[in-house]
Amino acid sequence: MINIIGLIFISIGLTFDVLGCLGLVRLPDVYCRLQAATKCVTLGTCSILFGTFLIVGFTAAGIKSLLCIIFVILTAPVAAHAIARGAHRAGVKLWKDSIVDKYAEDKEGEA
């Protein structure tokens, strides 16, 4: 029974992974791609790791997968924020239909 629940968690995570990568291919802008891919793939990978923990149980591999969940949740948003900030400071243009850019207004206020 616990194995079936673990396989259901792995299926949910797999769906999020594939949809996130589809957004990475199809969306028009680097910021849209970052938004779609980072959130979906982080949640999907954490779900796959939790399913692994449910199937393997309280062994060494299960505890390591829990540690890996904590690590991925802590580090993936930090990396995404750093990449978005670097891209905006490097002058990557927004998509032509974007209507608001708060970070540019903040930079004008500082200068």
Add this chain to the structure above:
Amino acid sequence: MKVFRWFIGMIFLVGIVILIVIRPLPFLFYPDLPYIGFLGRVLYIIILACILCLYRVWRGPTGADRIVAVDILGILIVGLCAVLTISTGRSWYIDIGIAWALQSFICALALSKYLEGKGFDD
């Protein structure tokens, strides 16, 4: 030329879908473990997602797109290592996953500093 690129991409996608539908390769897995058919198909679907990321690395219009795709590829491979832990029964694959997450995070931070145009020391 554009038709040629579409043709190459369709060959890759159809090949991966055929690999998902038929049973997994017999020399990669231990056939007496439970749920081995489902987990083999899970591995092929994660490899399909990795190929989508590699398309964005190949055709990124700017450097930031390539950096985003490399970061996402690192997180996907952590999930791949977790599925390999179940499907082969070897517990050291999850160690590879932890180490890969660590180096992917540091790699993303260093590449974003490079993108920002500063040196690595501030």
